[in-house]
Amino acid sequence: MRGLLIIAAVASSLTLSGCLAKAALDVATAPVRVASKAVDLATTSxxxxxxxxxxxxxxxEERLGRLQRQYEKEQQxxxxxxxRACEKAQKTYAEMQVxxxxxxxxxxxR
Structure with a gap:
């Protein structure tokens, strides 16, 4: 019975040490992950x-197309x-040039 208790204690300590090692690794790498995420959010690929x-x-291009159609109608x-259509056509043409x-x-x- 005592041997079973010792085996259980050894097994649990090995399992627990693995959990502690994982937790320590997570704590140690957290600042790096946070900084990496911040840089990723701050930069544009x-x-x-x-x-x-x-x-x-x-x-x-879409705006220019709409202006072209408007200009043609105003010119007509x-x-x-x-x-008034002549004045509007001049303004539309100026916007197209911009x-x-x-x-x-x-x-x-070719």
Whole structure:
């Protein structure tokens, strides 16, 4: 009976020491994990930056497309004799000129 008690005590101490070692390892590596997570949250990866840039370009292209359609309609109304449409067309064209440098030109493939 006493031998069984000794075996149980030895087995539990080995198991307990493993738990303590794991806990000590977790405590020791916690600051590194926290710092790593903070750096990850604070920085932007290249792929995230590329996605953001692509999204901004698409939004500019969409806005430019809407302005182009608006400009064409205003030009048609201007041709029909609407002076206000002529003024609006000039403003729309000016806004298009501001947006155009931010929209990349697709290379022509032959």
């Amino acid at each position: 290249q792929s995230e930056a590329d996605e953001k840039r692509g999204r901004e370009i698409r939004q500019r 109304d201007c041709t029909d004799g609407d002076r 947006l155009m440098p931010g929209v990349p030109v697709e290379p022509v493939t």
